[in-house]
Amino acid sequence: MSNSVVALTVIFAIIIFGSIIGFYAGVRHKMNLEQWTVGGRGFGLMLIWLLMAGEVYTTFSFLGASGWAYSRGGPTLYIIAYLTLGRAVYFHVQPYIWEVGRKFKMQTQPDFFERRYGSKYLAAFVAVVGFVFLIPYLQLQLTGLGIIVGMASFEGISRPVAMIIAFALVAGFVFSSGVRGVAWVSILKDALMLFVVFFIGFGLPYIYFHGIGPMFAEIIKAKPTHLVLPGATKNMGHAWYVSTVFMASLGGLMWPNLFATSFAAKNASTLRRSAVVMTTYNVILPLIFFVGFTALLAVPGLKNGDLALLALVRKTYPAWLLGVIGGTGALTAMVPAAYYILTAATLFAKNFYRPMFAPSMSDDQVAKLAKRMVLVVTGVALYFAIYSSTTLVYLLLIGFAGVSQFFPGVVLGLWWRRITMPGAFIGIVVGVATASFLMLTKRDPFMGINAGFFALCLNFLITVGVSSITRFQPSGFRESSEASAAG
Amino acid sequence: MKKPSLRAIGITVVPFLAMCFSVSLWDRIYPRVFGLPFNLFWLILWIPLSALCYWIAYRIEVPQGSSDNSKGAAR
Numbered sequence: 001m002s003n004s005v006v007a008l009t010v011i012f013a014i015i016i017f018g019s020i021i022g023f024y025a026g027v028r029h030k031m032n033l034e035q036w037t038v039g040g041r042g043f044g045l046m047l048i049w050l051l052m053a054g055e056v057y058t059t060f061s062f063l064g065a066s067g068w069a070y071s072r073g074g075p076t077l078y079i080i081a082y083l084t085l086g087r088a089v090y091f092h093v094q095p096y097i098w099e100v101g102r103k104f105k106m107q108t109q110p111d112f113f114e115r116r117y118g119s120k121y122l123a124a125f126v127a128v129v130g131f132v133f134l135i136p137y138l139q140l141q142l143t144g145l146g147i148i149v150g151m152a153s154f155e156g157i158s159r160p161v162a163m164i165i166a167f168a169l170v171a172g173f174v175f176s177s178g179v180r181g182v183a184w185v186s187i188l189k190d191a192l193m194l195f196v197v198f199f200i201g202f203g204l205p206y207i208y209f210h211g212i213g214p215m216f217a218e219i220i221k222a223k224p225t226h227l228v229l230p231g232a233t234k235n236m237g238h239a240w241y242v243s244t245v246f247m248a249s250l251g252g253l254m255w256p257n258l259f260a261t262s263f264a265a266k267n268a269s270t271l272r273r274s275a276v277v278m279t280t281y282n283v284i285l286p287l288i289f290f291v292g293f294t295a296l297l298a299v300p301g302l303k304n305g306d307l308a309l310l311a312l313v314r315k316t317y318p319a320w321l322l323g324v325i326g327g328t329g330a331l332t333a334m335v336p337a338a339y340y341i342l343t344a345a346t347l348f349a350k351n352f353y354r355p356m357f358a359p360s361m362s363d364d365q366v367a368k369l370a371k372r373m374v375l376v377v378t379g380v381a382l383y384f385a386i387y388s389s390t391t392l393v394y395l396l397l398i399g400f401a402g403v404s405q406f407f408p409g410v411v412l413g414l415w416w417r418r419i420t421m422p423g424a425f426i427g428i429v430v431g432v433a434t435a436s437f438l439m440l441t442k443r444d445p446f447m448g449i450n451a452g453f454f455a456l457c458l459n460f461l462i463t464v465g466v467s468s469i470t471r472f473q474p475s476g477f478r479e480s481s482e483a484s485a486a487g
Numbered sequence: 488m489k490k491p492s493l494r495a496i497g498i499t500v501v502p503f504l505a506m507c508f509s510v511s512l513w514d515r516i517y518p519r520v521f522g523l524p525f526n527l528f529w530l531i532l533w534i535p536l537s538a539l540c541y542w543i544a545y546r547i548e549v550p551q552g553s554s555d556n557s558k559g560a561a562r
Contacts, residue, residue: 074514080530081506084537088499091541092491213522220516220524227524228514238510245507269549276545279538286531415490 003319007152010323011330014192015169018185018331022177022338025184057193057281059144059333061288063306064392069292071305071391073223073231076292079393080285081245086252091275093253095268096414100477106263108343109256109406110351115476116413117421120355125425126406127351129432130256131377133402134344137255138381139388140395141337142166144306145330146385151310152326160386166333167382174338174374182338189331194284196328200313201287204294207316212290218297226296240445243453244397250456251404257343259410306392345373398439401452405431408456408463416467417475423467431459495544502537506530 001009061079068076097112104115109130114123145166150157157165177185202212209215219226230236253259265271288309295308299315302308310329314322349370354361361369390398408431409424435455438444444451513529520528 074526077526077530080534084530084534085503085506087537087541088502091499091544092496096489211522213519216519216522216524224516227516228526229510238514241510241514242507246503249503249507272545272549276538276541279534279541282534283531286527289527 003322004152004154004156006319007154007323007326008149010320011148011152011327014324014327015330015334018188018334019173019176021188022173022181022185025177025181057190057284057332058336059141059148059329060392060396061285062193062329062332063144063147063309064140064396065285065288066292066295066309067305067307067391068393069289070295070302070308072233072236072393073226074229075231075233075236075241076289076393077229078241078244078248080282081241082248082252083282083285084279085245085249087275087279089250089253090278091272093411093414094262094271094275097253097259097262097410098265098268098271100414101263104477107260108347108351109254109259110347112259113409113413113424114351117409117424118473118476119421119425122421122425124352124356126409126428127347129402129405129428131344131347131352133399134256134340134347135377135381135384136395137399138337138340138344138377139384140392140399141333141340142170142378142381142385143395144392145169145333145337147306148310148326148329148333151307151314152322154314163382163385166385167378169330170334170337170341171375171378173334174341174378175371177338182335182342185331185335189328189335192324192328193332196325197284197287200309200325201284201290204298204312204316205290208294208298215290215294215297219293222297227293235445235448237448239448240450243445243449247404247450247453247456248397248400250407251400251452254403254406254410255399256347256403257339259406260343304389304391341374341377342370344377345370348373348377397444397450397452401435401439401444401450401455402432404452404456405435405459408460412463412467413475414477418467418472419463420467420470420473422470423463423465426466427459427463430462431455434458492547495547498540498544498547501540502533506533506537 065076065079068079100106100112100115104111106112106115108127110123110127113126114120142163146159146163149162149165150159153162173185205212205215209218216227223232226232229238229241262271291309291312292305295302295312299308299311302311310322310326313325317325349366353369354366405428408427409419412419413424432455435452438446438451438454446454514526516524516526518525523531
């Protein structure tokens with residue numbers, strides 16, 4: 001058997017094994033809308049932890065983080081910082097989202113906005129914005145999966161075909177699993193990921209340089225500025241770092257799917273504990289950087305840094321090991337992708353289509369429409385994955401710039417009684433418009449700072465400003481709140 | 488809506504000072520620690536230290552003995 005056949009066989013064996021787990025975990029529970037979206041609100045620490053790890057540690061950290069270590073150098077450090085600091089926001093905000101979510105039976109992020117601000121138009125707008133900015137994240141996962149299939153085939157499978165295979169795998173996985181199935185496949189994914197990351201994170205620097213210290217010594221000799229900011233870039237200096245880390249830390253919980261994870265928890269302290277525990281998961285990130293840095297000297301000259309990890313693995317290890325590592329990478333793409341698709345499809349059906357066009361739809365019909373939307377959502381991401389060449393990390397930053405615009409509306413909505421619907425609405429519109437304009441016209445970083453951060457500041461000022469001059473509205477969270485919920 | 492306690496917020500601001508706003512103080516290669524460039528070492532060091540800060544905040548927000556009680560956590 002040729003190398004590509006061996007590698008692809010192992011990859012597909014891992015994918016099939018994962019899909020079987022997801023399928024069986026999924027069919028054991030009857031799938032109504034609530035079960036499909038928030039898993040029946042009974043998730044304990046273990047499942048929440050797996051669900052969040054499954055979504056956060058994706059092909060972005062696997063291929064993207066090593067890719068940036070390879071192509072950008074210093075700027076990749078922002079990833080350790082934002083993933084660690086983001087947990088502080090989870091810690092403080094998520095329990096309160098959970099609390100109102102339970103009280104008012106919320107399933108999605110727009111449900112939160114609708115209840116707080118009493119406007120289905122704001123909720124529908126939040127759904128659309130969430131939907132749009134989930135696409136680049138989904139594109140990221142499909143692109144990563146396509147890269148894995150392509151590299152494992154030794155370029156025998158062309159990029160568009162690899163992307164279409166990725167599309168079919170992911171869509172099939174979503175149909176068979178639902179949210180509970182996805183959480184269980186995370187167990188397999190995380191176990192494999194931990195094993196692979198330790199294996200290659202220590203192994204590759206050792207094979208090429210006899211250790212991590214000597215590896216850095218060689219890089220310092222060859223490219224003295226690569227390891228500090230702005231690394232190999234011109235415009236990602238300290239101001240970019242601070243603004244990006246800050247924006248991404250605040251924005252992390254604003255991803256519609258992660259926001260909705262709050263609702264799946266059994267209780268609030270589960271969420272707080274998982275925020276503490278999840279922080280420790282970040283110790284795997286430096287190991288992934290080590291791989292990217294090793295590749296910098298061992299496989300120089302790659303046009304696309306996102307290929308660095310797999311190119312180095314392919315050069316170093318036998319084909320079956322490339323298969324194991326590629327299969328692990330494939331699961332790290334499929335598990336989160338499934339979850340993003342599920343979220344995007346539900347947002348569209350439940351918070352945009354039904355309230356705007358078909359108010360009489362039943363929950364079951366919404367669930368059916370959401371399932372049909374899965375193919376549309378994945379298809380759109382497939383289109384972008386085939387035709388765009390943005391790096392994996394930058395795709396993530398585009399998504400962050402968009403979803404972090406929900407932050408003022410969520411946090412001020414929880415704790416500032418004076419915030420009004422027009423304030424929150426106009427704030428998000430301005431924030432999203434500013435971030436999109438700056439990124440689409442290639443003005444990011446803008447004057448050295450992250451475009452999403454700039455937009456977030458503007459958004460915040462406008463939310464507060466407009467709220468101050470519009471008429472006071474009582475918070476939707478106060479109605480029907482019992483005396484015990486001392487606000 | 489009840490607010491998070493100020494002490495708990497205070498302790499979780501510490502990692503922000505260490506890993507984000509102070510970047511120009513520690514973004515350098517030397518002194519190398521365990522063979523790592525100093526900036527990478529510093530960030531790795533602050534992963535467990537941040538977890539520790541969050542754990543202290545957890546102890547402040549969720550007093551001992553009520554950790555599995557949803558009412559206790561969501562007071």
